[in-house]
Amino acid sequence: MDERAQLANDLRAALAAWDAGDTAAFDSRVDGLLRAREGNLYAHVARLSRGLHQQVVAMHQDEHLARLAGDEMPDARHRLDYIMKVTEQAAHRTLDLVDQARGITDGLQRAAVHLAEAETVLAETHPDTANIGVLMHGVADGLRADAQRLRSTLSELAQAQEYQDIAGQLIKRVITLVRNVETALLELLRISGGALQAPAPAPITPTTVALAGPAVAGIGPAAASQQDADALLAELGF
Amino acid sequence: MDKNMKILVVDDFSTMRRIVRNLLADLGYVNVTEADDGRSAWPLLQAGSFDFVVTDWNMPGMTGIELLKNIRGDARIAKTPVLMVTAEAQREQIIEAAQAGVNGYIIKPFTAQTLKEKLDKIFQRIAEAA
Numbered sequence: 001m002d003e004r005a006q007l008a009n010d011l012r013a014a015l016a017a018w019d020a021g022d023t024a025a026f027d028s029r030v031d032g033l034l035r036a037r038e039g040n041l042y043a044h045v046a047r048l049s050r051g052l053h054q055q056v057v058a059m060h061q062d063e064h065l066a067r068l069a070g071d072e073m074p075d076a077r078h079r080l081d082y083i084m085k086v087t088e089q090a091a092h093r094t095l096d097l098v099d100q101a102r103g104i105t106d107g108l109q110r111a112a113v114h115l116a117e118a119e120t121v122l123a124e125t126h127p128d129t130a131n132i133g134v135l136m137h138g139v140a141d142g143l144r145a146d147a148q149r150l151r152s153t154l155s156e157l158a159q160a161q162e163y164q165d166i167a168g169q170l171i172k173r174v175i176t177l178v179r180n181v182e183t184a185l186l187e188l189l190r191i192s193g194g195a196l197q198a199p200a201p202a203p204i205t206p207t208t209v210a211l212a213g214p215a216v217a218g219i220g221p222a223a224a225s226q227q228d229a230d231a232l233l234a235e236l237g238f
Numbered sequence: 239m240d241k242n243m244k245i246l247v248v249d250d251f252s253t254m255r256r257i258v259r260n261l262l263a264d265l266g267y268v269n270v271t272e273a274d275d276g277r278s279a280w281p282l283l284q285a286g287s288f289d290f291v292v293t294d295w296n297m298p299g300m301t302g303i304e305l306l307k308n309i310r311g312d313a314r315i316a317k318t319p320v321l322m323v324t325a326e327a328q329r330e331q332i333i334e335a336a337q338a339g340v341n342g343y344i345i346k347p348f349t350a351q352t353l354k355e356k357l358d359k360i361f362q363r364i365a366e367a368a
Contacts, residue, residue, distance in 0.1 A: 161257060164251065165251040169296065169325060211301075224328065233332065236336045
């Protein structure tokens with residue numbers, strides 16, 4: 001029997017008791033009606049609390065999102081800006097060094113010209129050996145200097161690639177953030193989709209990157225420079 | 239200093255390992271082995287008699303600070319000098335490394351000159367202590 005029919009039955013029975021002058025039966029019928037009413041109220045309150053609970057869970061999600069959107073996104077943007085800057089600087093430094101190395105090849109060309117001149121002199125019937133000696137000496141000096149310059153240019157070129165390490169570390173952090181945002185959004189979708197679904201455990205474990213990582217100006221606590229580090233270690237007796 | 243000493247370079251970025259290896263070669267140190275984190279460095283350290291360790295801090299598997307602590311905790315290799323080359327630049331971290339017994343601390347990005355200075359200083363101190 002549904003709720004309405006039950007209610008109609010109870011009302012009719014109460015009315016019949018009233019008409020019959022059976023006060024005791026009437027009171028008992030009315031009590032029953034009131035109890036049923038209270039039961040409904042409890043069911044309603046329970047429904048409300050369940051709804052509230054879900055709201056709270058959803059709000060908790062929003063807090064995570066707010067943290068991601070408010071702090072971590074701008075933080076990631078700064079890191080990406082920084083990556084742009086260091087990669088650009090490294091590219092320019094590399095190109096400068098390549099130009100420098102190209103300049104050194106001019107010296108190598110000159111050495112080759114001098115060697116050819118020496119060869120010509122040697123081919124003469126009475127070669128001026130003193131002149132050849134001077135030429136050779138000049139060539140040797142020039143080559144030695146060029147070799148040294150080229151070597152140091154190459155070292156600097158290799159070192160200019162170190163940005164990759166720093167940029168790589170920062171990109172790893174940004175990837176972690178993107179993954180967290182993705183998880184939070186998926187969870188939010190799931191919650192809003194299944195209204196009566198049991199609340200899932202909070203999907204975001206707070207990002208615990210224990211280490212501060214590469215220092216980026218304007219983000220995080222002030223970082224030490226090499227000079228600061230040296231001074232600190234000296235203080236500690238190093 | 240013995241230019242033929244065995245050096246272990248530990249860093250998870252292969253570019254950084256190459257850079258450190260190149261810089262060491264410029265300074266005349268050519269006997270260099272590489273490992274990509276503390277965990278892969280550890281068996282090498284156990285097996286081979288390395289004279290010097292250059293390590294990054296932030297690495298997967300085993301970090302540089304853990305590697306340093308493990309080295310100091312193993313009587314057979316405890317005296318191996320360790321140079322930390324890292325992007326970690328917080329005061330607390332430098333202190334932690336010092337307390338763990340690091341011999342030198344270089345903050346990335348660094349120059350060839352800094353590496354040379356720190357190496358010279360470390361070996362000078364070892365010579366003085368000997």
